[in-house]
Amino acid sequence: MKVRVSVQLKPGILDPQGKAVEQGLHGFGFEVDHVRIGRLIDMDVPGTDPAEVKAKALAMCEKLLVNPVMEKASIEVL
Amino acid sequence: MRVAVPVFPGSNCDHDALHACGTVMGWDTIPVWHRETRLPADTELVFVPGGFSYGDYLRCGAIAALAPIMADVRRHADNGGLVLGVCNGFQILCEAHLLPGALLRNESLRFIHADIHLRVERSDLPFTRAMKAGEVFQVPIAHAEGNFTLDPADLSDLEARGGVVFRYCSPKGQIGANHVPNGAMNGIAGIVNVRGNVLGMMPHPERVVDPRLGATGGLGVFRSLAEAVVGT
Numbered sequence: 001m002k003v004r005v006s007v008q009l010k011p012g013i014l015d016p017q018g019k020a021v022e023q024g025l026h027g028f029g030f031e032v033d034h035v036r037i038g039r040l041i042d043m044d045v046p047g048t049d050p051a052e053v054k055a056k057a058l059a060m061c062e063k064l065l066v067n068p069v070m071e072k073a074s075i076e077v078l
Numbered sequence: 079m080r081v082a083v084p085v086f087p088g089s090n091c092d093h094d095a096l097h098a099c100g101t102v103m104g105w106d107t108i109p110v111w112h113r114e115t116r117l118p119a120d121t122e123l124v125f126v127p128g129g130f131s132y133g134d135y136l137r138c139g140a141i142a143a144l145a146p147i148m149a150d151v152r153r154h155a156d157n158g159g160l161v162l163g164v165c166n167g168f169q170i171l172c173e174a175h176l177l178p179g180a181l182l183r184n185e186s187l188r189f190i191h192a193d194i195h196l197r198v199e200r201s202d203l204p205f206t207r208a209m210k211a212g213e214v215f216q217v218p219i220a221h222a223e224g225n226f227t228l229d230p231a232d233l234s235d236l237e238a239r240g241g242v243v244f245r246y247c248s249p250k251g252q253i254g255a256n257h258v259p260n261g262a263m264n265g266i267a268g269i270v271n272v273r274g275n276v277l278g279m280m281p282h283p284e285r286v287v288d289p290r291l292g293a294t295g296g297l298g299v300f301r302s303l304a305e306a307v308v309g310t
Binding site: 013014016017020064065067069070 | 136137140144172173178179180182183184185186187225227228229261
């Protein structure tokens with residue numbers, strides 16, 4: 001099954017990249033606030049049960065994909 | 079003293095480490111490829127070098143933390159063996175959970191290379207025993223991700239247990255946000271684990287130990303290690 005893991009910096013963790021992009025958008029006259037930049041990880045995970053596949057993706061997040069000091073993730077089975 | 083220097087694809091300070099430990103200090107220093115599963119017998123110090131292991135993919139140090147050799151580095155640390163991680167080595171030790179915290183992108187978003195000053199916060203460690211608490215020394219930094227971060231409760235714990243070993247400071251030893259090059263919380267440049275045998279730091283003491291290269295500000299760390307390890 002196709003799985004999408006979305007990794008974001010936790011609230012309160014400084015995101016200088018997001019800040020720079022926000023300033024860039026302001027430069028073009030866009031009204032935006034709280035721009036945060038994250039990472040999308042798409043993958044094929046064997047299995048047919050969405051709950052089971054999601055559990056596998058969660059284990060991957062805990063082992064490698066996410067650093068809980070600074071990041072949080074959401075998992076979507078597509 | 080026997081030193082092992084794990085070498086990952088993308089390590090680029092491994093030769094600085096080998097030069098400092100081997101040529102300058104005269105220690106038996108052995109590079110160890112990341113795919114090895116055992117450190118050399120009788121390894122006393124593991125020096126995890128700087129660089130861009132695995133191209134900094136995913137997060138700095140995240141992939142290197144899973145390299146085969148790291149299991150034996152962990153065993154070495156669990157047995158009380160000394161581990162020093164510099165720059166990317168510090169990032170790797172954090173990702174391997176041998177040290178708390180994480181190194182975020184510098185506040186400025188820029189790669190910074192500069193000579194900075196550090197204040198020694200603790201002189202009772204194998205890494206600092208030849209120095210004095212409060213002593214200031216000059217070392218270079220060269221990193222894009224040195225912005226040390228920890229959640230507030232863990233940061234208080236780290237400070238309370240004296241886990242901070244080196245702090246960025248002015249040439250006279252003053253502490254303050256304007257002396258922190260990368261945005262690191264509390265100006266933290268180097269930390270040690272609870273047991274006191276695993277130290278990670280962003281600045282590069284191994285680059286300033288050879289008078290022929292113009293500066294020797296980093297010698298304190300290596301003299302300390304020489305004192306700490308019997309039989310050197």
